[in-house]
Amino acid sequence: MPERLKIDEPLWDQSTFVGRFKHFLWVTDPRTCVVSEEALDNAKVLVEQYRKGSEPPGTTLEQIIYAKKLYESAFHPDSGEKQNVFGRMSFQVPGGMAITGAMLQWYRTATAVVFWQWVNQSFNALVNYTNRNAKSPTTTTQLIVAYLSATGSAMVTALGCKYYWTKRASPFVQRYVPFAAVAAANCVNIPLMRQNELIYGIDCSDANGNVVAQSRFAAVKGITQVVISRIVMCAPGMLILPVIMERLEKYRWMQRITVLHGPFQVLAVGCFLSFMVPTACALYPQRCSINATTLEWLEPDEYKKLTNKCGANIPEVLYFNKGL
Structure with missing residues (x-):
């Protein structure tokens, strides 16, 4: 059985500039602006179905990748809401x-x-x-x-x-x-x-995506x-x-x-x-990051909440969406 696409992760390595450039060149394609509202909504449905493993039989990898492109170009990564085209x-x-x-x-x-x-x-x-x-x-x-x-x-x-x-x-x-x-x-x-x-x-998460x-x-x-x-x-x-x-x-x-x-x-x-x-x-x-020890120095109250929430398992690095 072929390995499934990680639908919520970029297709290219985001730890390098080249990987990020390829990703944004792909997702900021101006042609996606003229795609119909129905096609965007269908792309979101297909992405959600694929995420659950319940996509229609016969769906190809190319269809999934294109749906992922439309979804990421038009829907907000935090809220999942469709963005104003402009x-x-x-x-x-x-x-x-x-x-x-x-x-x-x-x-x-x-x-x-x-x-x-x-x-x-x-x-x-x-x-x-x-x-x-x-x-x-x-x-x-x-x-x-x-x-x-x-x-x-x-x-x-x-x-x-x-x-x-x-x-x-x-x-x-x-x-x-x-x-x-x-x-x-x-x-x-x-x-x-x-x-x-x-x-x-703003919300900061651990490596597993849990807001801490x-x-x-x-x-x-x-x-x-x-x-x-x-x-x-x-x-x-x-x-x-x-x-x-x-x-x-x-x-x-x-x-x-x-x-x-x-x-x-x-x-x-x-x-x-x-x-x-x-x-x-x-x-x-x-997906920007800061060291947890930074909070200890700059935001002691938040660091105290972090220690109360995580106990001895305080993550070394915290991640957050910086926006665009």
Whole structure:
């Protein structure tokens, strides 16, 4: 009898960057965004059936793997709920390329800067909420405050950079206003959208998946890694493309087709993101970890709860979902 697929584990080794890259390249495939709701629901059913060993007779391994791909691309790993399509990591390429390309093209006026930063941070807020650690619920009030704070910080940063650089920097340097605003806003947007994790901590499990503690330090570590990943994700497109456009716009043929500059930048950003989305997601393991002794030093109350719960069998390493 052939060995069954471990349906809840990645197909590639997650202890290496290459393994994580292959996994996220597979699971963030933008084509999964156009799969019908019925197909996604059927994929979830098949995965649940396979998990119980009760899949329909004649089901092939290829069908199971494809169902696993659809399930992991569209359903939250903590709650199992279907995610909003615009908030899925698989939508990062089409969504990100359109918004980032627009930010890079229309940055010369304050109105354009404010509008596109608002659009971008609204999109980021949705992505951050969709890919949070779902075991840390957030109230509607907290979400509204987080959204307003994050979008506000992005627009203030963008306008500040624009007015400062307009007087002191060359037109080429001004092209980097969008990246400065996006990087700064990510440092605000993600922690605010996931503030409950920082306030109350996130579930930490032992090697067998049993929840044994809640840690605020784990939340800080996970969110910090997500912030870094998001900045890395957009950096190449927003840093390299201005150099390319600066060179191209010196040619007469490029000056004659200004109407195509926007679409060109959108497509170029798409090329960057197709590679950078899985790269950025793969920088750190999805199943993040901390040493139990860290709690003893930084969160003694939680460590005491851990010792009361586990007794003499305190796990050396605690694991948690860092989000994306």
